[in-house]
Amino acid sequence: MxxxxxxxxxxxxxxxxxxxxxxxxxxxxxxxxxxxxxxxxxxxxxxxxxxxxxxxxxxxxxxxxxxxxxxxxxxxxxxxxxxxxxxxxxxxxxxxxxxxxxxxxxxxxxxxxxxxxxxSSALGAAAYAGFPLTSNGLASDVTFASGHRASSTLSSWAAMGQSSGTLVLYMGAKKLALHAQRLIQEGKAPATPVAVVAAATCASQRVLSTTLERVGGQIESFDNGDPMLVIMGEVVSLADELDWRKRLPLSNVQVLACTLDQTLTTQCKNLGATVVEAPRVDISYGFSDADWQRLQQAESLWLDSSEAALSLIEETRRRQLDCRQWPWLLRGSESACELLKEYNLIAQCCASADSGEVVISALTVPGALCGRRVEVLEPAFPLSPAALALVDELVVARYLHERGLLAPGALVLSQCEHVCRFLTSVGHQCERVNGQQGLPLPLMVEGKRNAA
Ligand SMILES: C[S@@+](CC[C@H](N)C(=O)[O-])C[C@H]1O[C@@H](n2cnc3c(N)ncnc32)[C@H](O)[C@@H]1O
The missing domain is CATH 3.40.1010.10 (Tetrapyrrole methylase, N-terminal domain)
Known part of the structure; x- marks a missing residue:
């Protein structure tokens, strides 16, 4: 056996x-x-x-x-x-x-x-939302409770209503309106600060900061299906003072990393950005059927090198297909676009370098890119000497501007009026070219790289 x-x-x-x-x-x-x-x-x-x-x-x-x-x-x-x-x-x-x-x-x-x-998610949520769970003079105890059932824990609701400690509700969001009402009935102050932390510590973390009397009416529109923790108590208000994440220069910025270079993504994280890996197909060692299948599902491709472009052409031929019928919106590096041109194929050139591409977007939904800005950045920039940055939020534009990283004449293709207005006001040329929400994410296609 x-x-x-x-x-x-x-x-x-x-x-x-x-x-x-x-x-x-x-x-x-x-x-x-x-x-x-x-x-x-x-x-x-x-x-x-x-x-x-x-x-x-x-x-x-x-x-x-x-x-x-x-x-x-x-x-x-x-x-x-x-x-x-x-x-x-x-x-x-x-x-x-x-x-x-x-x-x-x-x-x-x-x-x-x-x-x-x-x-536990309570500990992660408090740390990443920027407040403690206990604090001298504000809360000397913390209760972890399940808010899954509203009725079965009536006795503890009474105790919690009377307590001045911090209350954390796991699985409590769906019945939060009921819970809040009950806690107020049991004596908890209606103005008690409440934080609802969704997807705590994840790239898509969101925080609803409110009060006990208001949270019941707000929770439904906040709920997008992510797991949520509810934290109540005076400690929550310390986030205004202690939230270390929002002080980081790229906080609230999502970076779509189209690179295998881990140092680059680590730098982005250290600056406060949340980093999402771009979907990629690595064809350096040739195409598998699975690679080809993935390409078929993508709406647009970003070709990182002339080798990637050539491999795609060769694979199309090997399958006895016609490059002119490629279904993709094509974008890529200068060398990839040059090579495609030799075959009379047109692609939009997005960066002048083959390596170190990073896409910055201030959106919180991975995959829903709506703005783009193309720029080769100075070597001083912590991301990379050559980076492709998509900017669609004022804070990112300001960050880049303050460090002198926006070359005059930079092209900013953004959905966000404010970015354009801001950049125009500081002397950059801006062009708004796309008004659509949620452009699909291009699929990266990587070709062979030189050993150097
Ligand atoms: C079955 S409990 C599991 C708790 C888990 N063992 C822990 O220690 O966090 C599931 C609940 O945990 C909370 N939760 C788990 N992960 C979370 C996260 N990343 N963000 C917010 N809440 C989370 C939610 O309240 C969710 O309904």
């Missing part, structure tokens, strides 16, 4: 992969299978080696799924087949993670397990 493999219940933290523990990362590289919750952010899943089997085993609350308590059958099956299984759980596995039922189930099947803690 096969000896069962071990199951590791591992906390994945709230979303920022930088918040994973070393033990979690080590186990990601050692296990045979990763079984993950639906709440786990893509950026965390991207840390798992491509060769490891991935299985989604979670469920999202509120969706009417009938929930079997206990370990997911796929996890049990994989472990009984002798595999080492990493059961990746959002936040910390021991906080509202049904660890008791899961551990009992594993014991019942004779499967060994180990629990690896993670940063």
């Amino acid at each position: 096969t000896r069962p493999g071990k199951v590791y219940l591992v906390g994945a933290g709230p979303g920022d992969p930088g918040l994973l523990t070393q033990r979690a990362v080590q186990l990601m590289h050692e296990c045979d299978v990763v079984c993950y919750d639906l709440l786990i952010d893509q950026a965390v899943l991207a840390m798992v080696p491509a060769s490891t089997r991935m299985m989604a085993v979670g469920y999202r609350g509120y969706c009417g799924t009938s929930i079997e308590y206990g370990m997911h059958p796929d996890v049990v099956e994989q472990a009984l087949a002798g595999h080492t299984v990493l059961r990746l759980k959002a936040g910390d596995p021991l906080i509202f993670g049904r660890a008791t039922e899961e551990c009992r189930c594993l014991t019942h099947h004779g499967i060994d397990y180990e629990v690896v803690p993670g940063i």
Whole structure:
């Protein structure tokens, strides 16, 4: 009989992969299978080696799924087949993670397990929204409560209404209007500061800062389906003073990194930007069928080099297709565009260098780029000597301008009137060329690079 493999219940933290523990990362590289919750952010899943089997085993609350308590059958099956299984759980596995039922189930099947803690979303949310959970004179205790059911915890609502400590509600957003009403009835001040943190620590984190009496009327329009934590108490108001993230020069800016250069993306992160990797197809070692399939799904391509352009032409020929019928909007580096021209193919040239392209957008929805600005930046710029920057928010334009990084004559193609107005007022030539929302993200196609 096969000896069962071990199951590791591992906390994945709230979303920022930088918040994973070393033990979690080590186990990601050692296990045979990763079984993950639906709440786990893509950026965390991207840390798992491509060769490891991935299985989604979670469920999202509120969706009417009938929930079997206990370990997911796929996890049990994989472990009984002798595999080492990493059961990746959002936040910390021991906080509202049904660890008791899961551990009992594993014991019942004779499967060994180990629990690896993670940063719970409450801790991540407070840190990344810029306020503490306790603070001298404001709150000397903090309560983690489940807001999933409104009625069953009536006794604790009364205590929480009377408490001056901080209250964190997990799974509390859907019934928040009810909870807020009840807490006020139980004695909590209507003006109590409240922060609702959605997708805490992820690239798409959003914060609703409000009060207990107003939050019930605001939550529905704030809810876009991301997981949300509700934090109530006087500590929340300290964000005005302590929020370290909003002081960073590229805070609220999303950077779409079209580069394999990690130092570049790290620099962007250190400046406060959230970095989203551009979808890319690396054809340096030739085209696979899967690569070709992905290209078919893209609406526009960004060709990073003449090699990428040539590979695409050759692959099209190999498949006995006609380049003139390419369905894509083509953009690319100067060398890629030059090469396409030799074949009478027209592409829009976006940057004068083949490497180090970075796209900056101030939008919060990945993939919904609406503005663009093309510029070769000075070597002093922390992003890269040669960068492609898309700017559509005043703060980014101002940041670039203050550091003298906008060359006169820079072309700013932006949806945002303010950027154009600002840049025009400081002597740059601006052109608004696109009024559409949500341009699809171009798919990067990378060709061979020279060893140097
Ligand atoms: C089943 S509980 C799991 C909690 C998890 N074990 C932890 O320690 O964070 C799921 C709830 O956690 C909260 N949550 C988890 N990840 C979150 C995130 N990145 N941002 C905001 N809330 C999150 C939400 O309230 C969500 O409904």
